[in-house]
Amino acid sequence: xxxxxxxxxxxxxxxxxxxxxxxxxxxxxxxxxxxxxxxxxxxxxxxxxxxxxxxxxxxxxxxxxxxxxxxxxxxxxxxxxxxxxxxxxxxxxxxxxxxxxxxxxxxxxxxxxxxxxxxxxxxxxxxxxxxxxxxxxxxxxxxxxxxxxxxxxxxxxxxxxxxxxxxxxxxxxxxxxxxxxxxxxxxxxxxxxxxxxxxxxxxxxxxxxxxxxxxxxxxxxxxxxxxxxxxxxxxxxxxxxxxxxxxxxxxxxxxxxxxxxxxxxxxxxxxxxxxxxxxxxxxxxxxxxxxxxxxxxxxxxxxxxxxxxxxxxxxxxxxxxxxxxxxxxxxxxxxxxxxxxxxxxxxxxxxxxxxxxxxxxxxxxxxxxxxxxxxxxxxxxxxxxxxxxxxxxxxxxxxxxxxxxxxxx
Numbered sequence: 001x002x003x004x005x006x007x008x009x010x011x012x013x014x015x016x017x018x019x020x021x022x023x024x025x026x027x028x029x030x031x032x033x034x035x036x037x038x039x040x041x042x043x044x045x046x047x048x049x050x051x052x053x054x055x056x057x058x059x060x061x062x063x064x065x066x067x068x069x070x071x072x073x074x075x076x077x078x079x080x081x082x083x084x085x086x087x088x089x090x091x092x093x094x095x096x097x098x099x100x101x102x103x104x105x106x107x108x109x110x111x112x113x114x115x116x117x118x119x120x121x122x123x124x125x126x127x128x129x130x131x132x133x134x135x136x137x138x139x140x141x142x143x144x145x146x147x148x149x150x151x152x153x154x155x156x157x158x159x160x161x162x163x164x165x166x167x168x169x170x171x172x173x174x175x176x177x178x179x180x181x182x183x184x185x186x187x188x189x190x191x192x193x194x195x196x197x198x199x200x201x202x203x204x205x206x207x208x209x210x211x212x213x214x215x216x217x218x219x220x221x222x223x224x225x226x227x228x229x230x231x232x233x234x235x236x237x238x239x240x241x242x243x244x245x246x247x248x249x250x251x252x253x254x255x256x257x258x259x260x261x262x263x264x265x266x267x268x269x270x271x272x273x274x275x276x277x278x279x280x281x282x283x284x285x286x287x288x289x290x291x292x293x294x295x296x297x298x299x300x301x302x303x304x305x306x307x308x309x310x311x312x313x314x315x316x317x318x319x320x321x322x323x324x325x326x327x328x329x330x331x332x333x334x335x336x337x338x339x340x341x342x343x344x345x346x347x348x349x350x351x352x353x354x355x356x357x358x359x360x361x362x363x364x365x366x367x368x369x370x371x372x373x374x375x376x377x378x379x380x381x382x383x384x385x386x387x388x389x390x391x392x393x394x395x396x397x398x399x400x401x402x403x404x405x406x407x408x409x
Contacts, residue, residue, distance in 0.1 A: 013404045016150050017106075022143035025073065025101040025112060032067040032093030039092040040065055043076050044288075044341065046084040046098075049395065050170070051113060053086065065093035068100045071109040075099040075116055077137040081126040087113035099139060111155035111402070114162050115147060118399040132241045133304075148403065158401055161408040169394045176383050176390075183383075187376045188326065194365050195324040196355055208355065212331035216355050225352040228316060229281070229309040233346070234302025235274050241303070245270055257296060259284045259305025265294055273299040279318045281309035283325065285344040291329035295322050307346065315359050319366035324354055 032038070040062045047054050068074060069091045076084030078097040087109055094100065101116075103109045115121060125142055129135035149155060197205070198217045206218040234240070240256045245268030252271025260267060265282065276299045283293040286305045295318060302308065311318060336342050357365070400406040 013150065013407075016148045016404055018146050018148045020143065021145050021147055023104070024107045024147060024149070025103050027139045027143065028066070028068070028072065028100040028102050030067045030100075032062075032065040034061060034065070034093075036093075039090065041074070041086070041092060041094040041098070043078060043082075043084055043095060043097055046074070046076065046086045049083045049117070049391065050166075051086045051117060062093060062095050064096060066096060066098070066100050068092060068094055069102070071103065073101045073103065073109055073112050073116060075101060075137075075142075077139075079135055080122060080129060080137045081135075083117060083122050085113060085117045097136075099142075106152060107149065108152055108155040108159060110159035110163075111149070114159055114398055115149070115402045118402050119395050120399050120403070121145070121147075132243060133238070150404065158408055162398060162401055165397060166394055169390055173387055173390055176387050180380060180383055183376050183380055187373050187380075188330070190372045191323050191369055192327045194369050195320065196327065198357065198361065199365060199368055210353050210355075212328055213355055217357070219357075221356040222353050223356040224350075225354050226350045228313065228321065228354065228356070229311055231346045231349050232308045232310055234304065234306065234308075237302055237304045240267070240270075240301055242267065245303075255296075255300045256303055257282055257300060257306060258303035259287050260289075265296070265306070267303055270301065272301070274301040275299065275308075277308075277310065280311070281318060281322050281325070283307060283309070283329075283344065286341070290342045291325075291333060291344050293322055293325045293329070295319060307344070307349070309349075317359065317362040317366050319370070320357075320362035321354065323366065323369050328352060328354070 032040075039056060039058055040060050041053070041056065042060070042062065045054055045056050046052075068088050070088055072088045074084075074086040074088060074094055076082060076097060077099050084098070101112070103112050124145065125137045126135075128141045129137055150158070196208075196213045196216055198220070200217070204218045205215045208214060208216045208222060210222060240258070244250055245256050250270045250272075252269055254270055254273040255266045256268050256270055257265045258267040265284075277297055279295050279297045281293055282296045282302075284290050284306050309321070332344075332348075333342050397406070401408055
């Protein structure tokens with residue numbers, strides 16, 4: 001028998017009940033009728049930690065989908081640390097990786113949504129997962145978790161309070177995201193112009209023959225990316241899992257880079273390393289932030305979902321080509337249909353062509369971009385930090401309110 005954070009039982013309101021999740025909600029596994037005209041939801045359609053629906057395609061159809069009803073709560077069992085939880089406002093069909101939980105009479109669906117979205121619940125479920133590469137939660141474990149809950153009237157009051165507070169926080173975050181969009185557009189304009197046109201506005205230009213480059217200085221060359229860099233997936237990448245890098249016996253000073261983009265791509269730090277390189281380009285290959293390049297170097301290892309660009313000619317400025325990847329990757333992502341999950345393969349990299357000025361001009365362009373974008377980058381980090389703090393506050397608020405630590409009714 002597991003009780004989420006035992007101390008909560010001692011400190012929570014005395015009139016709250018405690019029951020196992022399986023007595024509060026049923027795991028429904030009814031198959032959907034694909035002949036019905038209904039919305040289908042996949043994991044990527046649910047925003048982490050908010051439950052909002054994203055990029056729903058009414059034309060999408062999923063094989064072996066499960067049916068859900070209005071007021072069911074959907075819980076993503078694949079990588080539960082992503083906190084993909086949704087309170088259904090309509091009936092439809094969903095991918096099998098979503099548990100369809102149907103609240104019983106004593107539980108308000110809006111309260112169950114917030115309870116399952118709380119940090120305490122997500123942490124306990126995440127620690128129970130099986131499978132290193134594709135960690136999944138099991139209903140058998142989740143169903144036996146004991147949850148505390150108030151009477152239904154108070155549940156609804158709690159959910160209404162959180163709806164209001166989360167909406168306010170969300171409004172502030174959206175404003176900050178718009179600021180980020182404007183700054184990123186300014187940054188992209190500086191980079192795009194510099195890496196494809198150079199710094200001399202009077203230089204004679206020519207057609208590059210490459211769609212995303214367009215016209216470029218006549219004295220520049222076009223080269224295949226694979227002739228400038230060799231591409232390498234991580235050696236022993238499967239070893240460096242989230243569990244491995246967090247194991248006390250492995251923790252050290254050397255970074256392990258992965259397909260995540262938080263913490264500048266560093267999943268963790270260990271006491272050994274695979275690579276020892278000068279400045280090298282690294283990029284993500286799958287996920288929401290696919291094709292996000294960075295420049296890394298020194299002693300490090302690579303986990304999965306990322307690739308290295310290791311220079312083959314010592315006399316190039318890696319920074320210039322790093323900057324050139326931004327417009328190239330944007331063009332590539334924009335060409336992928338919205339219903340498809342973007343990804344990057346080494347075979348894709350082999351086909352790309354890039355603009356290639358002489359070394360001295362590469363250095364000048366890279367220095368110019370760094371100077372012009374350093375203040376933009378500073379502001380972006382400050383805004384992203386403020387968004388992170390707001391999200392932390394929201395997560396803490398939800399956990400405190402749904403467990404009765406903060407009285408709202």
